[in-house]
Amino acid sequence: MRTLISPSLPPLFSLHLPRPSLFSRALGASRYPLTASAFSLNRLPTNPHHSSASRRELQTEAASKPFSAPPGEIHVVVGPMFSGKTTTLLRRILSERESGKKVAVIKSDKDDRYCAESIVTHDGEKFPCWALPDLSSFKERFGFDAYRNQLDVIGIDEAQFFGDLYEFCREAADKEGKTVIVAGLDGDYLRRRFGSVLDLVPIADTVTKLASRCEVCGKRASFTLRKTEERETELIGGAEVYMPVCRSHYVSGQGVLETARAVLDASSQRNAPRDLEATSLSPPF
Ligand SMILES: Nc1ncnc2c1ncn2[C@@H]1O[C@H](COP(=O)(O)OP(=O)(O)O)[C@@H](O)[C@H]1O
Numbered sequence: 001m002r003t004l005i006s007p008s009l010p011p012l013f014s015l016h017l018p019r020p021s022l023f024s025r026a027l028g029a030s031r032y033p034l035t036a037s038a039f040s041l042n043r044l045p046t047n048p049h050h051s052s053a054s055r056r057e058l059q060t061e062a063a064s065k066p067f068s069a070p071p072g073e074i075h076v077v078v079g080p081m082f083s084g085k086t087t088t089l090l091r092r093i094l095s096e097r098e099s100g101k102k103v104a105v106i107k108s109d110k111d112d113r114y115c116a117e118s119i120v121t122h123d124g125e126k127f128p129c130w131a132l133p134d135l136s137s138f139k140e141r142f143g144f145d146a147y148r149n150q151l152d153v154i155g156i157d158e159a160q161f162f163g164d165l166y167e168f169c170r171e172a173a174d175k176e177g178k179t180v181i182v183a184g185l186d187g188d189y190l191r192r193r194f195g196s197v198l199d200l201v202p203i204a205d206t207v208t209k210l211a212s213r214c215e216v217c218g219k220r221a222s223f224t225l226r227k228t229e230e231r232e233t234e235l236i237g238g239a240e241v242y243m244p245v246c247r248s249h250y251v252s253g254q255g256v257l258e259t260a261r262a263v264l265d266a267s268s269q270r271n272a273p274r275d276l277e278a279t280s281l282s283p284p285f
């Protein structure tokens with residue numbers, strides 16, 4: 001296999017680099033081709049074989065290289081409904097703000113459950129937010145200048161509803177130095193990937209999967225069961241439509257619900273009148 005770019009890393013990392021790589025030449029760098037920001041020198045592991053003098057030299061030289069913005073971060077918080085995603089997002093945002101960072105929170109305007117201008121947890125805690133149809137409109141709404149020069153941390157709630165999630169987060173963290181904290185459902189009620197939340201994993205710094213408590217047995221709940229007959233992927237709702245469940249109650253509950261949905265489909269095809277309100281199932285299954 002032919003290597004197209006060699007890892008032209010500073011001595012701290014390097015193996016044997018006989019000549020500059022295509023990559024380093026493209027960057028126009030001579031000895032240490034990557035910028036301080038690109039490798040975040042503050043976070044370099046300490047090499048016991050490396051003297052502190054050469055480390056200092058490395059830091060000084062690399063730190064003098066230009067880079068448009070310091071590197072940002074992406075933190076992803078997923079889990080089923082009622083697992084504390086919004087609560088976690090809120091706590092992290094508040095703690096960033098307390099440490100002097102300028103923060104903003106965005107949620108999808110599809111989620112109109114509690115309050116249009118705030119993210120709201122299932123326990124009623126609130127924080128003001130921008131309710132937007134997509135993330136690409138945020139910079140303009142917030143103000144390009146304020147976005148670039150003042151904003152440090154961006155929280156995104158209900159991330160599964162944003163089609164441009166990946167592009168927005170990558171640009172914000174890689175190019176604009178923002179810390180992005182993303183909360184969303186990893187899976188829908190059929191446990192399929194939801195939106196592009198999972199696409200963030202390879203570009204994230206941290207990924208946390210939270211759990212709730214199974215509404216049937218009280219065990220750890222990693223999945224969301226939809227209690228009603230609707231089959232569309234996106235269906236806004238709370239505890240009247242969804243419940244957190246453990247694996248066994250997901251499997252048994254989903255089996256019962258799919259049978260019920262199939263029965264309803266068959267009967268609606270026969271045009272039989274049916275009371276739709278009565279089609280929500282309750283545990284135990
Ligand atoms: N089945 C449930 N119905 C309503 N509220 C619940 C249920 N299970 C847990 N909760 C509450 O929801 C809180 C989490 O809310 P939130 O942070 O909004 O979760 P998420 O954003 O993951 O849906 C929990 O601390 C708990 O008090």
Ligand SMILES: Cc1cn([C@H]2C[C@H](O)[C@@H](COP(=O)(O)O)O2)c(=O)[nH]c1=O
Pocket residue numbers: 080081082085086111113158184185187188189190224233234235236237238242
């Ligand atoms: C499982 C599932 C959920 N939704 C919707 C329901 C809620 O409006 C949000 C999730 O809110 P939460 O903050 O995580 O409680 O998503 C959906 O549209 N489709 C689904 O399959």
Ligand SMILES: [Zn+2]
Pocket residue numbers: 214215216217218219245246247248249
């Ligand atoms: Zn259970």
